[in-house]
Amino acid sequence: MRGVTHYFLAAALVSLIPFVMQLSVYEKAFIIVVGAVAGILPDFIDFKIVRLLWPIDEEIIPEWPIPDTKAIAKRIADIIDRAWNEKRTITIQIHTIKTGPNTWRRWYIHLDPDKKKVSVIIGPIQTFGGRLFMSTVEEILSEKRMGEAYFSAPLKYDYKNRTIEVSILAGPTIAFKPSKDHVEVVFLPWHRYMSHSFILMFLLASVVFLSIWGMGFSLFASALYSAAFMVGYASHILSDHLGHMGSNLFWPITKSRTPGLKLTESADPYSNFAVFWLSITTLFWQMNAYVPEPIVFPWTLKLGAIAISVFYVVIIMILPTLLILILRHKYWRPSSDPYLENLLREELLQI
Amino acid sequence: MDVLIGLLFVILGVIVGALVSILPSVHIYNIAPIFILIAPSLGIPSSCLLFFLLGNVIGFAVINAISTIFFSAPDDTTFIVLLPAQTMLINGRGFEAAIMMGAGALIGASVLVALSPLLVLIIPVVLRVVNPHLHWILALFLFYILFSEFPKDFGIGKSKWARFKAAWRTLAAGYLTFILASVYGFIIMYGNIMPVESAYFGMLPAFIGLFAISSLIMNIFSRPKVPKQNIQRSLDATKLDLIKGGLAGISGGLFAAIVPALTGGMGSIIAGQATGQRDEAQFIISIGASRFVYYVGAFFFLFMPGFSIVRGGLANIAATVYIPQRYSEYFVAVAGIAIGSVLAFGILVLISYFLANNIHRVRYDYLSIAIIILLSVIVYSTTGLMGLFVMVVGTAIGLIPLIYGSRRLHCMAVIIFPLMLSMAGLADEFALLLGLPI
Numbered sequence: 001m002r003g004v005t006h007y008f009l010a011a012a013l014v015s016l017i018p019f020v021m022q023l024s025v026y027e028k029a030f031i032i033v034v035g036a037v038a039g040i041l042p043d044f045i046d047f048k049i050v051r052l053l054w055p056i057d058e059e060i061i062p063e064w065p066i067p068d069t070k071a072i073a074k075r076i077a078d079i080i081d082r083a084w085n086e087k088r089t090i091t092i093q094i095h096t097i098k099t100g101p102n103t104w105r106r107w108y109i110h111l112d113p114d115k116k117k118v119s120v121i122i123g124p125i126q127t128f129g130g131r132l133f134m135s136t137v138e139e140i141l142s143e144k145r146m147g148e149a150y151f152s153a154p155l156k157y158d159y160k161n162r163t164i165e166v167s168i169l170a171g172p173t174i175a176f177k178p179s180k181d182h183v184e185v186v187f188l189p190w191h192r193y194m195s196h197s198f199i200l201m202f203l204l205a206s207v208v209f210l211s212i213w214g215m216g217f218s219l220f221a222s223a224l225y226s227a228a229f230m231v232g233y234a235s236h237i238l239s240d241h242l243g244h245m246g247s248n249l250f251w252p253i254t255k256s257r258t259p260g261l262k263l264t265e266s267a268d269p270y271s272n273f274a275v276f277w278l279s280i281t282t283l284f285w286q287m288n289a290y291v292p293e294p295i296v297f298p299w300t301l302k303l304g305a306i307a308i309s310v311f312y313v314v315i316i317m318i319l320p321t322l323l324i325l326i327l328r329h330k331y332w333r334p335s336s337d338p339y340l341e342n343l344l345r346e347e348l349l350q351i
Numbered sequence: 352m353d354v355l356i357g358l359l360f361v362i363l364g365v366i367v368g369a370l371v372s373i374l375p376s377v378h379i380y381n382i383a384p385i386f387i388l389i390a391p392s393l394g395i396p397s398s399c400l401l402f403f404l405l406g407n408v409i410g411f412a413v414i415n416a417i418s419t420i421f422f423s424a425p426d427d428t429t430f431i432v433l434l435p436a437q438t439m440l441i442n443g444r445g446f447e448a449a450i451m452m453g454a455g456a457l458i459g460a461s462v463l464v465a466l467s468p469l470l471v472l473i474i475p476v477v478l479r480v481v482n483p484h485l486h487w488i489l490a491l492f493l494f495y496i497l498f499s500e501f502p503k504d505f506g507i508g509k510s511k512w513a514r515f516k517a518a519w520r521t522l523a524a525g526y527l528t529f530i531l532a533s534v535y536g537f538i539i540m541y542g543n544i545m546p547v548e549s550a551y552f553g554m555l556p557a558f559i560g561l562f563a564i565s566s567l568i569m570n571i572f573s574r575p576k577v578p579k580q581n582i583q584r585s586l587d588a589t590k591l592d593l594i595k596g597g598l599a600g601i602s603g604g605l606f607a608a609i610v611p612a613l614t615g616g617m618g619s620i621i622a623g624q625a626t627g628q629r630d631e632a633q634f635i636i637s638i639g640a641s642r643f644v645y646y647v648g649a650f651f652f653l654f655m656p657g658f659s660i661v662r663g664g665l666a667n668i669a670a671t672v673y674i675p676q677r678y679s680e681y682f683v684a685v686a687g688i689a690i691g692s693v694l695a696f697g698i699l700v701l702i703s704y705f706l707a708n709n710i711h712r713v714r715y716d717y718l719s720i721a722i723i724i725l726l727s728v729i730v731y732s733t734t735g736l737m738g739l740f741v742m743v744v745g746t747a748i749g750l751i752p753l754i755y756g757s758r759r760l761h762c763m764a765v766i767i768f769p770l771m772l773s774m775a776g777l778a779d780e781f782a783l784l785l786g787l788p789i
Contacts, residue, residue, distance in 0.1 A: 269627020
């Protein structure tokens with residue numbers, strides 16, 4: 001999920017915790033904000049701390065403006081073999097090719113474990129927003145557009161279409177991690193490694209509890225703030241687990257990421273917007289329940305202390321969400337890249 | 352009041368607002384209070400003045416594209432990522448960018464007009480629900496803007512601590528801006544430092560310093576060169592871009608219009624991220640739509656009869672003069688938005704065409720110096736020496752994100768933070784903490 005989705009999902013879930021809305025309205029507390037910040041904290045830790053301090057063994061710096069594809073492919077193949085032969089994890093930072101104030105040349109690394117082949121492919125120039133200028137590929141001699149090299153180590157790599165796209169800003173980090181019988185490719189080894197852990201969540205929630213208590217709040221209020229933090233943090237870990245990459249759920253006990261449920265992608269705008277919409281409408285429902293003159297929505301049912309309007313749930317929350325999901329079914333093409341697909345048609349068909 | 356007279360004042364307002372908005376870094380909120388002050392001496396009835404101000408806001412919301420695109424030429428060596436409109440300008444496509452932003456504004460105007468019968472029913476009810484929660488809603492947005500800024504690049508061949516330092520240089524500048532702007536805004540609002548007779552212009556020097564003078568100073572030193580511009584006959588945007596950008600902008604703008612102190616920029620960032628928008632054309636269109644719905648929408652709420660909804664800096668001042676109470680005035684305002692936005696778009700096309708043909712001749716440094724002098728005169732004449740001092744402090748804070756490449760939106764803490772504290776009932780405690788008299 002995107003940051004904005006995590007943030008508002010966490011806020012919505014925290015607002016459902018008993019007494020949170022009362023505390024927010026009558027005591028003018030910021031408890032929902034604490035939960036929402038916890039909802040983006042795992043990515044904050046990853047992108048602003050762990051990523052920067054993660055040890056890098058080698059850097060792949062493509063020549064500017066046109067990289068030597070064969071040389072890069074050979075170097076990566078060599079790194080894979082070294083990781084296998086020396087039985088040590090080698091982490092590489094792959095750099096992007098900046099071509100202008102807001103443009104980069106996209107390039108790809110295709111790893112084929114079956115043919116034991118690395119292909120490095122030069123793509124078109126693109127903008128920050130992802131607009132491709134396809135004619136910019138034509139500027140490059142066809143024999144220079146793709147370089148290949150072979151490795152001998154047994155490689156395991158099944159993520160998406162076995163292709164690493166290097167496009168904008170800082171570029172991805174890849175780790176080649178040897179095990180007993182193969183070298184595993186770990187994409188963004190620093191991401192969802194320690195931050196997306198329930199154990200870290202409990203530790204940080206304890207810090208929140210002690211801080212609030214230390215500021216003179218009651219035990220109950222401290223526990224409530226701590227619970228809000230945990231709900232926000234857990235919502236991030238669990239919603240990320242709907243994707244492909246998964247998370248290292250119990251770091252430091254577990255050492256690698258548990259694969260995700262592969263139900264969606266973090267970049268999928270439709271899934272993100274559906275969750276965002278549900279979050280905003282949930283927040284509005286909760287806000288309405290705690291104002292002096294609430295809007296009375298039709299078809300309201302009372303279930304004990306809880307009132308639910310069938311109209312609100314169906315018409316305001318579920319129907320627009322269904323519409324978004326229908327649009328997703330019709331228009332969403334995950335990771336579609338016609339240029340790459342055309343070049344790698346044969347390889348991709350075999351996956 | 353006669354319908355035609357109302358519309359006439361809107362049209363007049365659009366023309367005056369458009370002329371003012373061409374000037375780089377000049378905000379209509381900084382100039383319109385002057386019109387409010389001089390209107391009685393010109394014999395303009397207060398009801399007509401409100402339509403004139405509506406025209407001003409419409410003109411600004413559309414024509415501000417000029418200042419954003421043509422007079423915000425970036426120094427492309429200092430930024431890793433440029434805003435899409437700036438990129439288009441340095442690629443010779445400034446005219447196209449202006450028309451795209453104008454198209455976004457027209458989409459915003461169409462939706463605002465089409466929804467006007469519904470808005471009068473929905474907005475007051477939504478505000479009734481939102482108002483008791485405003486303190487945490489403001490904090491929610493403020494902290495999102497603060498925490499969602501990520502390092503963009505941190506160099507090649509560096510040790511891990513060098514990477515950390517490079518990335519945190521930008522982030523820390525953002526946090527510093529946020530903290531300084533928060534305290535600065537609080538002191539201006541609660542420190543009673545501005546003269547009583549400058550009540551209409553309370554935050555004017557702060558905004559001019561934070562956003563206008565700081566940009567102009569950067570223009571003087573970076574001396575950006577703008578290439579010759581091309582006049583495109585078609586837009587590099589599909590119907591889908593118009594729909595997606597328009598929807599994101601309208602939702603962001605409407606939200607910002609409802610929640611006090613939030614801006615269209617903040618609203619469109621969140622709406623854009625929620626809808627997964629990254630495409631440059633969609634971004635420009637969404638900014639146009641968002642600005643229109645935010646500025647015009649917030650002022651337009653004042654016309655909702657019987658509710659006295661005051662949203663936005665200008666509405667706050669205008670409401671002290673006149674609050675419309677009749678549906679006839681509301682629908683004249685709707686018609687005014689429809690006519691005024693088309694007129695403003697026409698003016699935008701003409702001025703953009705002229706500028707696109709001549710902008711490469713403009714000396715940005717000279718222009719910036721002239722505008723700094725003009726703004727300083729405005730600040731001095733409305734708020735005196737203290738206003739000038741406040742402006743200088745604001746300029747220093749506003750320069751931090753420009754120099755270090757962090758988000759300028761952090762400067763908005765100048766108004767959001769004090770408002771948030773006030774709504775949470777914490778203003779007195781914070782004033783004590785700063786040693787300010789309560």
